Amino acid sequence: MSTFVTxxxxxxxxxxxxxxxxxxxxxxxxxxxxxxxxxxxxxxxLLTAQEMAEVGTEQSIPAAVAGRLADQLGRIARNHYLRSKRLAEAAALLAAAAGRAAADGEPWQWRIETSP
Structure with missing residues (x-):
């Protein structure tokens, strides 16, 4: 069973x-x-706490914070030391989602789930 964040x-x-x-x-x-x-x-x-969180845990990140995180995640995604394309893509997707939440003035929601 895999644990993931939505x-x-x-x-x-x-x-x-x-x-x-x-x-x-x-x-x-x-x-x-x-x-x-x-x-x-x-x-x-935020990134490390998710591995320890229980399934069903939800977190709401305010829009202003999401905007700062979007910038940071974008810089990580573009960093030339990040050799893993999978991780660079994950950082880019997270940055885009955080940016959309911030632009919409809405909280960015995180939820812990599992898959069989």
Whole structure:
């Protein structure tokens, strides 16, 4: 059974994206290396907390925070040290979803789910 995060404002037909929690934790490692220490804490905490969260846990990220996270995730996605195309794509999808939430002035929703 895999655990993943479903985010709002995504690119699929239902306006959602799904990311494995293990992928998000790996992305947090790149955030530590790509972003300045004074700006990365909130993003790293968000990405790593999902791996420990229980199924059914939901989190709402305010639009203003989503805008900052969109910028940070976009910089990670474009960083030349991020060699994994899968992780770069995940960072780009997260950045786009966070940006849409911020532009709409809506909270960015995260939900923990499992798949068989």
């Amino acid at each position: 985010t709002s404002h995504g690119a699929d037909f239902f306006g959602e994206d799904r990311h494995l929690t293990k992928s998000l934790a790996s992305l947090a490692d790149y955030a530590r290396g790509c972003l300045a220490a004074d700006e990365r804490d909130q993003l790293v905490q």
